[in-house]
Amino acid sequence: MAFDGAGAVVTGAAAGIGQATAVHLASLGAKVVVSDIAEDGAEQTVETIRAAGGTATFVQADVSNADSVEELIARSVEYLGGLDLAVNNAGIGHQPGDLHEMPIETWDQVMGIDLRGTFLCLRAELKVMVDAGHGSIVNMASNAGVKNAPFMAAYTAAKHGVIGLTKNAALQYARRNIRVNAVCPGTILTPGLASFPEENQREWAELIPVGRLGTPEEVAQAVAYLLSDQAAFITGVGLLIDGGLMFD
Secondary structure (H helix, E strand, C coil), X not given: CCCCCCEEEECCCCCHHHHHHHHHXXXXXXXXXXXXXXXXXXXXXXXXXXXXXXXXXXXXXXXXXXXXXXXXXXXXHHHHCCCCEEEECCCCCCCCCCHHHCCHHHHHHHHHHHXXXXXXXXXXXXXXXXXXXXXEEEEECCHHHCCCCCCCHHHHHHHHHHHHHHHHHHHHHHHHCEEEEEEEECCECCHHHHCCCHHHHHHHHHCCCCCCCECHHHHHHHHHHHHCHHHCCCCCCEEEECCCHHHC
């Protein structure tokens, strides 16, 4: 698998899965635009890529804002000389709780970043890829996009929406040489999860059939596969990466 010279943009790349994905794509030869609203973490991702001999730059963006997304893609195309690959990873969760007690602001924020943000990025990326006649996109969903995440109404709804949006776009653009897929991670040992006590981490791992938590790097490898020509006959899928949890 190689992306020699391919231009890629990865949102939400300041930490966790997004950071691992940006670093992995760069290690395979892609030129990467690292985007996030958090400047410090994103700049660290860029430094990590460059230290390993890769090519990357940082473009700050708020994916819930249409103008910000349009500027991100315009600057990405200018830096990369085009846009071949895109990973729409930016997203947030929320505190678990009963739906009737959820603040409207929480609902709007999660929908604004997780679902509207994916739509806005797709919209801007597809404009470029249609003109170029090719492209490959991976959206970040979740296993909460194919099943219920208890007491996580906004997150569940948003990630179900990402799956639906992925399928819709995949069929619309299949004959235009553009593939659109999604990945659906389960419990992944991101920095946020790693901040919990080890006892909690062990309890969560015991719920997973393979007996451990996933890593951001494992998700990044799956993203790279779906972006690559090795997956040229795959579009519209929501690939579960959850150690069998969905089927337990």
